[in-house]
Amino acid sequence: MKLFSGSVFALVAIAASVALMMLQNVFAETQRAGEYRISGPYTHENLSVFLFHGTNRSAKNLLTLEEAIAQHKVVVYETRNVNELAIENVSDEDVFIESGDIVKGGAQDRTLKDDLILPTKSGRVNINSFCVEHGRWSARGTEPVSTFGSATEALATKKLKMAVKMKGDQREVWEQVAAAQASMSSSLRSDVRAAASPTSYAMTMQAPAVQKSIDGYLRELKGIVDGNSDVIGYAFAIDGQVNSADVYVSHELFAKLWPKLLRASAVEAVSEYQSGKKFEPANVAALKTALADADSAKGFARQLTDRTNVLVKETPRNILFETRDRAQGDAWIHRNYMTK
Incomplete structure (x- = not known):
């Protein structure tokens, strides 16, 4: 009986050890994936959305550019240089600027090239930009020509984002x-x-x-984040093909950006919509494959400002832009994945 008990104990110990090793492997995989799990897809018409769930990496509040301009905490200045504007944070809060944000007004509307963290009381900082309004070079209506009055929209096609973020070519933009x-x-x-x-x-x-065309997408998908305080990012697929993913440092930052992100994704989905088109829905496995491929590449880093670095990883099929905060030990604050 003692021998039997000892054998059972040994088997239980081995099983527990194996289970622990499996758990450690799963945890390690989660660590490599950025400490998040993925839910979804949540689908309307040809747009499928996945949510990234994880823990906040920072409790520090970051204003978005949209809210900072609306609250008169940031001023974006026209410089009369198509590919460079000046920006100033006059508040006591750091501001997160996302690549693809569109500032409306000035001598012509611009989109901003890079993610940046604009520190408190920054003074004037130069920022790379691209014109997204060919031809105009004067005031439009009653809008001020020396500054930009809003940043409510963002780029909404992958080709346009790549032209801005990777190629940096004004003509292609x-x-x-x-x-x-x-x-x-x-x-x-x-x-x-x-x-x-x-x-x-x-x-x-x-x-x-355009607004009417995306109403259905917004109505069906905007609320999927409600009640989920652990959601820190999302990915989307159009016609069953994974398009891109964005993961942020905190739920608070993602939640503030979510309406703008969803609008842009919906606009892209509408622009590619074909009535009656059949496709296999995207799934989590396909998304994870794309993320892992981008993560596996060797990266190169660039210093954008005294505060912000970006790490770029690229493979033949995918690309990752990882924005890092030098004031927080180069901790990442935004991961942007795009398929090619």
Whole structure:
């Protein structure tokens, strides 16, 4: 009986050891994936959204550019240089600027090239930009020409994001803006260019026909984050193909960005919508494969400002931009994955 008990004990110990090793392997995999789990997909029409759940990496509050401009805590200045603006944080809170944010006004609307952390009382800081309104070089209506009045919109096609973020080519940015407008007009069978400024990408995003076209997506998908205080990011797929993913340092930052992120994703989905098109829905396994591929690449780092570094990892199929805060020991605050 003692021998039997000892054998059972040994088997239990071995099983427990194996289980512990498996748990450690799972935990290690989670660590490599950025300490998050993925839920979804949540789908409407041709757009599928996945949510990233994880722990907050920082309790520090970051204002978004949209809210900082609205609260008059940040001023974005026109410099008369198409590819460079000046920005100043006049508040006591740090501000997170996301690549692809569109500032509306000035001599022409611009999109901002890089993620940046703008520190408190920053003074004027130069920031790389691209024109997303070809042709205008004067005041528009009653908008001030020396500053920019809002940042409510963001770039909404992957090709346009890549032209800004990776290629850094103004001519291609203009071409992709025109292509995005043409694609949306074709999809909606309506000219979505604004009469006040036909080349303005921001005004196209705000066109009534565009807003109406994304209403269903917003109604069905905006609430999926409600009651989930651990959601720190999302990914989306269009027509069953993984498009991109964004993971942030905290739930608070993600929650503030979520409406703008979802609007941009919905606009891209509408621009690619084809009635009756059949496709296999995207799944978590396909998303994880894309993330792991990007994570596996060797990266190169660039210092953007005294406060911000970016690590870029690229493979033939995927790319990762990881924004890091030098004031927090180079801890990452935003991971942006895109498939090619």
